[in-house]
Amino acid sequence: MTLRTHLLLVVFGWGICLSTLAQPAQLANYNVVWKTPSKNSSESMPCGGGDVGLNVWVEDGDVLFYLSQSGTFDENNAMLKLGRVRLRLSPNPFTGPDFKQELRLQDGGVYISGGKTRLHLWVDVFRSVVHAELQSDKAVNIKAAYESWRYEDRLVQGTAIRENSYKTPQKFDLKTYKDEIAFRGNELWFYHRNRDDVPTLFDFTVQLEGMESVKSKLYNPIKNNTFGGAVRSRTMRPAGITTGKYLDTDFKAWNLETPRPVRTEHLEVVLNTAPTSTLAEWESTVVRRQQEVTRTQQTALAQTRAWWKQFWERSYIFIEGKDSTISRNYHLFRYQLGCNAFGQWPTKFNGGLFTFDPQFVDKKYNHTPDFRLWGGGTMTAQNQRLVYFPMLKSGDFELMKPQFYFYLRSQTNAELRSKVYWNHNGACFTEQIENFGLPNPFEYGYKRPEGYDAGMEYNAWLEYQWDTVFEFCLMMLETERYEGRNIQTYVPFIESCLTFFDEHYQGLAKQRGTKAFDEKGQYVFYPSSACETYKMTYNSTTVISALKVILTRMLELPDYYLPTSQRQKWTTMLERLPPLPLQEIDGYKTLAPAVAWMRVQNSEAPQLYPVFPWGLYGVGKPELEVAQNTYRYDPHVQKYKSHVGWRQHNIFAARLGLVEEAAELTRNKFKDADLRFPTFWGPGFDWTPDHNWGGSAMIGLQEMLLQTDGRKIVLLPAWPKDWNATFKLHAPYQTTIEGRIKNGVMEDLKVTPASRLSDVIVSK
Structure with missing residues (x-):
């Protein structure tokens, strides 16, 4: 039994008696509520759990979120995003005056609503699965697009090199190698598997630093590192590939859409990051998680909510009055840390799981996400x-x-x-x-x-x-x-x-x-x-x-x-x-x-x-x-x-x-x-x-x-x-x-x- 599985069982047991715990009532006062959509990704909201982080925002009526997971290190030892998801509803309920987007700390989820239409985004703490659950009083058409700027190899040049471990230009071309993205039946699969036919940052470092005599004994986390996942829906079906551009970065979009208007929908993005000896081994983990999602569809949300409840119960500082912002932001930041509770890698000091398009941090870095x-x-x-x-x-x-x-x-x-x-x-x-x-x-x-x-x-x-x-x-x-x-x-x-x-x-x-x-x-x-x-x-x-x-x-x-x-x-x-x-x-x-x-x-x-x-x-x-x-x-x-x-x-x-x-x-x-x-x-x-x-x-x-x-x-x-x-x-x-x-x-x-x-x- 793995540590994560053991904790899942323990937390699920807690869920039975958790109502007896006195979760701090003040926590709800710290939920972040926005009454207007965002202008761009810099106005995104964090959402996550386990080892997954999302940046969630609504722009021009579309719901968007970046996907991040602990350990997504490529050949250059950059920490890559897993892509961007865009949800578009028609007729669109998120363009009216009753728009609302809320991060609820109590259960770790983000809720987006317009009228009587509600979208609930949450991450399964124990299974690295992103859920987007829609409920609407009126039937709507839904299009879900998985957007990737890594649909082809990209040269990494100039200041963009600072995203990886080389930091400056080399005598050879630095590339971010393309991901593999394709429909498989009614699902979309995407992954990046570090290539073994090109020198990696590990190889370069070992040679530069004179450690080649012991190279075979050195731990190498870059070798065979594979990260990505699969998108599936209960009703949506493949609807072709389109192109687009967000800010200064072009992308391709693999689209899924409902064949007819629906009142409910449940989109799942199953993620996996691991150095595996074969691609088949990585794929089998994704399939196993998909099967777990199917088996636990009645209990997974309750387990995740139970975990967040005990997280908040075990520690808090609530300051009253004019300095209450201190404790509000104390808890919001602790939430960001809680989103990598089970990661294989530490939360990075320079953004954690929640970086966004870099030009909004510094205009001179108009690079990819x-x-x-x-x-x-x-x-x-x-x-x-x-x-x-x-x-x-x-x-x-x-x-x-x-x-x-x-x-x-x-x-x-x-x-x-x-x-x-x-x-x-x-x-x-x-x-x-x-x-x-x-x-x-x-x-x-x-x-x-x-x-x-x-x-x-x-x-x-x-x-x-x-x-x-x-x-x-x-x-x-x-x-x-x-x-x-x-x-x-x-x-x-x-x-x-x-x-x-x-x-x-x-x-x-x-x-x-x-x-x-x-x-x-x-x-x-x-x-x-x-x-x-x-x-x-x-x-x-x-x-x-x-x-x-x-x-x-x-x-x-x-x-x-x-x-x-x-x-x-x-x-x-x-x-x-x-x-x-x-x-x-x-x-x-x-x-x-x-x-x-x-x-x-x-x-x-x-x-x-x-x-x-x-x-x-x-x-x-x-x-x-x-x-x-x-x-x-x-x-x-x-x-x-x-x-x-x-x-x-x-x-x-x-x-x-x-x-x-x-x-x-x-x-x-x-x-x-x-x-x-x-x-x-x-x-x-x-x-x-x-x-x-x-x-x-x-x-x-x-x-x-x-x-x-x-x-x-x-x-x-x-x-x-x-x-x-x-x-x-x-x-x-x-x-x-x-x-x-x-x-x-x-x-x-x-x-x-x-x-x-x-x-x-x-x-x-």
Whole structure:
């Protein structure tokens, strides 16, 4: 039995008794309702579930939606859409004054109505199936068109190359290869299967980075990756192929239509994305899902609604009054994250499953709907972490697994890097890696100096930055405390990441001199990096903080996780860590980004990483004033203080108990986006929708309300007294905290289990 099937059965069981659960009534107030159609795809509404995302909008009376699914990586490692569906009714009920389009968070669906005609769009959480269900008091003709701009090979040129992992022109043509699309009886089938007769981005990267000697051992997610699906209807039949153009992109449309007017209709789009050894294997999965749809037609919607109900029941923050927009947008963005609960791949920071035509993000990118900046298969840890950290306090532990599995699948490749380049052990993860764990080839460097270390990225921003993986190690460790999950699967991965730092920095020291450690017997982390900002550092604060916390947490695991020999190894490594560097600014003692550095390259604030994510400083912890001084007086921190994109000053302020600062930054983080849908923020520094903007906003709000330190739970550490709210959040040791805040006073506090109440401290 698969995990997804097990959860389906559990949730279906919940559905029987779910009416007894007190789903928050306030949630319905956050539904997004539009009373007029949209102008274009930039005014689309997200809809999804499981591992599928739709952008839904009504334009000139037509209902349109883009299809996206987790893992649709092509030969160039771009993340392609699965196409666009257009529904046209005649006579058209969606052009009149009573038009309405609504996202109902309670059940995850989008409802479009005109008069007494209603279209319900929803995604089966457990089966990757899109449903479009029509009910009308008057009979209508319906035409459904599957539209594809990949009906032929397309050259990818100029700035369009930035959608894939090459990023710049090559000595060979870059193409997005065509999909296979055809009617099969009364159904339409479409798929893209990565070709094996052309070099792929994987092949190119392995050769560029000198890993060909171990190529046969490397994990390759691009090989045989196949994605697409089948469209079918209960009454519609094939009606030919037409051509058209949407914005600047031409397309072909494969049409289905009803032979006569109908009052009800049910269109299904069954999707599948998987690397399969044969096309027949991929097709059999689609057929099996079609059969499941037929068998479960009376229960599938109830199962999906049950899943969304328990999703909303397990966590919420409802703020009353003038700042209610904050919590409205908190829940809307959490919905976007919930649409990839069961994906094989993480939710991408640069748009997730909900990108749309790129010219509406930036006019100079008038490319196909497949375009997004920073690529599709490229994973950037410093951005991805902000998408996943808020899932701990919201209790969305199952949503974290795709990100964890991404690293577990890449572990062998990262370990082979260390062996090939330096002949030592441990997993080496750089920043900006591909979905197979090797550095993005552009960031690795196409024009590298002769003799330059083959294991290094030749990149001013990314050189020596390989500590970012530890934030995901922390999340793995946190699931052991928060969820009670057995993390034995993750422990070897965490140990491999620690081993890399132990062996690599001893090796670098021995290259420079005769000793592996300094005069105190401590590691010398040089060269290292403090984020992308302070470069060529000596004893980076981010590196020391990460190692200190991860090693401490590993040693705190129950005895059965680590044998005595491993505990001694990590104890010794912890004892060899140098202290966090400090500096003085205008007479104030502050945290420093490193003991020394060569240059400042970017605008992050790594000197505050001991506050977040590493939690070494904060409310109720020693030397809080040192961290507060760093926030207030470090000129670099203040210069770049902002709410935009991945900026995390709101999180720093919350963890430091700076109530007014945290509140103002949080208000700005959660302001409605410039686009029609309130949480399609961006582009920030990346793309739209900017998921690390939303994630950092969520983290900051959670930290204002609840912070933890070991077993201690601190409530309202940075909460404004005029924010009345009800909430439910999660804490370590399988604990939930819920209650009401009124005029700065905690009321109706409920702690589960009750034994944890003694660990709760309510800030005054």
